[in-house]
Amino acid sequence: MTILLADAFAPDLPGRLAPFGNVVTDLKQLPEAEVLIVRSKTKVDKAMIDAAPKLKYIIRGGVGVDTIDVEYAKTKNILVDNTPEASSLAVAELAFALMLAMPNHLVQADNSTKEGKWLKKELERTELNGKVLGLVGIGRIAREVASRAKAFGMRVVAYDKYVPSSESAEMMSLDEVYAQADYISLHTPLTEETRGMINSASIAKMKQGVRIINTCRGQVVVEEDLVAALVSGKVAGYAADVFYKEPPADSPLLKAPNVLLTPHIGASTEENLLRLGDSIVARLEKYTASK
Ligand code: NAD
Secondary structure (H helix, E strand, O other): OEEEEOOOOOOOHHHHHHHHOEEEOOHHHHHHOOEEEEOOOOOEOHHHHHOOOOOOEEEEOOOOOOOEOHHHHHHOOOEEEEOOOOOHHHHHHHHHHHHHHOOOOHHHHHHHHHOOOOOOOOOOOOOOOOOEEEEEOOOHHHHHHHHHHHHOOOEEEEEOOOOOOOOOOEEOOHHHHHHHOOEEEEOOOOOOOOOOOEOHHHHHOOOOOEEEEEOOOHHHEOHHHHHHHHHHOOEEEEEEOOOOOOOOOOOHHHHOOOEEEOOOOOOOOHHHHHHHHHHHHHHHHHHHHHO
C-alpha cells in the first residue's frame, strides 16, 4: 500500500513506516495513497478526498480532527484517526512559557536591552504566585498546565462542560471562572459550542487586567473583540499560538498592544515529534492487523 506523509514529521518516520508499505511525501502521489498522514498544515477537504480514490485511512498526528472533513470521509468509508495522547506535555509547556513571558515582559525586556535601553523601572514584573489560573476545558493539556501552575503557587480553577469534577482544579461555572481568574488558559476543542466563545460579552465578565492564553484553536476567540479589550486595557495581555486564520496575515492581533504570538508550534517539540511517530506506528500496526 502507498502511505502518503503530507506534513513535516520526525526525520526517522519514513523509515519507521517503510515496513508497512511504499512511503511517499509528494502530494502529487495522492491518487495512489491508501493511507494519508497529516499534521495541521494539510487540510483534508472534499476536493482532497475526491482526488484520492484509493484512500482508506487518514491519520492526523495531533489532537482533534477539525482539519479534516470527517463527515465526507465517512461517506467514502474512509477511517479518520488522530493521536490525542501524544502532544499534551509539549502544548502545556508552551502554554506555561507564554503565561510566564507576559508578566515578566520577556520579549520587550530582551528587545529593549539589545537596543541599548535600560528599562528597569518601566518593566516592573508581577508574579504568578498567589494568582488564580482559570482553565476552560480540563482535558489532557489543561491538566498538565494545572500541575505546573500549582508548583508556581497559583490557585487553579476550571470549567468543563462535560467534566463535572477533577483532581486537577476546583471546578465551577464558566461565569465564576471568568469572574475569579487573573489568567485564563483555553483548552477546549473547536466545536460549534466553543467557536467564538471568547467575545465582547464573555470578556465583560472577566476581571479587569486579565491575561488570556490560547493554545487551543484561534476560532475560539473573536479576534476583533479581543483587540478592542486589549486597546481599552480590560485585557492586559493575550498570548496565542493559534489564530482565526493561519498564518494570520490579516489578523488585527498583529498590530494590537500587549500580544505575544507564536506560529502554531504547540506540538512541535523534538520529543513530541518522536512521540507522534510512536503513535502513528501503533495505529498502522492496528490497521494492517485488521485488514
Ligand atoms: P482533550 O480532549 O483531552 O480536552 C478537551 C476538554 O475540553 C475536554 O475535557 C472536554 O470535555 C472539554 N470541552 C469540550 N467542549 C467544551 C465546552 N463547550 N466548554 C468547556 N469545555 C469543553 O484535549 P487536549 O488534548 O487537552 O487538547 C485540547 C485542544 O488543544 C485540542 O482540541 C486542540 O484544539 C488543541 N491543541 C493545540 C495544539 C497546538 O499546537 N497549539 C496541539 C494539540 C492540541
